[in-house]
Every structure is written in structure tokens, then in C-alpha cells.
Amino acid sequence: WMAGQTLFFWAFWLAWGPFVGLFLARISRGRTLREFVIAAITAPVLCDFLIVSIFGNSALWQVFNGNTDFAQLAIDSPEQGWYALLE
Structure with missing residues (x-):
């Protein structure tokens, strides 16, 4: 689906960009x-980095400690893997 929507994706963001800028x-x-710059760029990037670091390392810890069911679930369905990690 994503491969066929490249033009739509770029057209959408080109049309939406001025509204976001305003x-x-x-x-x-x-x-x-x-x-x-601090409020609109730096703070969100730092928050995203923190969230990805915490939850990404938690998921890797699960996999490296032998939780193969979680690993297979995360590969097959990332959404269900996310909820399994939160449990």
C-alpha cells in the first residue's frame, strides 16, 4: 500500500504544510x-528519543532474555507487540 501512495503522500504534506506553518x-x-526552536523542535525530539530509548531497550531486554513468544508477536504484529510490552 505504501509503495503505491508516494505521490499522494507528498501531495498531502505539500498541501498541509502551509496550515502547519501558519x-x-x-x-x-x-x-x-x-x-x-527549543519549543517546536528540540523538546519534541528529546521526548521522542527518551520514549524510543526506554521502550526500545525494554523490548530488546525481553527478546535477549529468551522471551521468544514476545519476539514473534512483535514481528508478526507490531501493534500487539506494543501492548504486550506494556503489560
Whole structure:
């Protein structure tokens, strides 16, 4: 499905980009460029890095300690693997 939707994907983001830019500009009015970069770029990236590090290492720990059922579930269905990890 994804291979056939490349043009749609790019067209969607090209059309949606100006709205996102206007939204960020509106909520950032009165802030300096430094504050904008920290709030809109740096903080989300650091949060994502933290979340991926914690849950990714937890999943690897499960697999390396012999939980082959979890490993197979995560390969077959990543969504179910996520919920299994949260259990």
C-alpha cells in the first residue's frame, strides 16, 4: 500500500504544510527564534528519543532474555507487540 501512495503522500504534506506553518507562526507570536526552536523542535525530539530509548531497550531486554513468544508477536504484529510490552 505504501509503495503505491508516494505521490499522494507528498501531495498531502505539500498541501498541509502551509496550515502547519501558519499554526506554528500564530502560537509562536511574541517569542524569540531561540524559544521557538527549543519549543517546536528540540523538546519534541528529546521526548521522542527518551520514549524510543526506554521502550526500545525494554523490548530488546525481553527478546535477549529468551522471551521468544514476545519476539514473534512483535514481528508478526507490531501493534500487539506494543501492548504486550506494556503489560
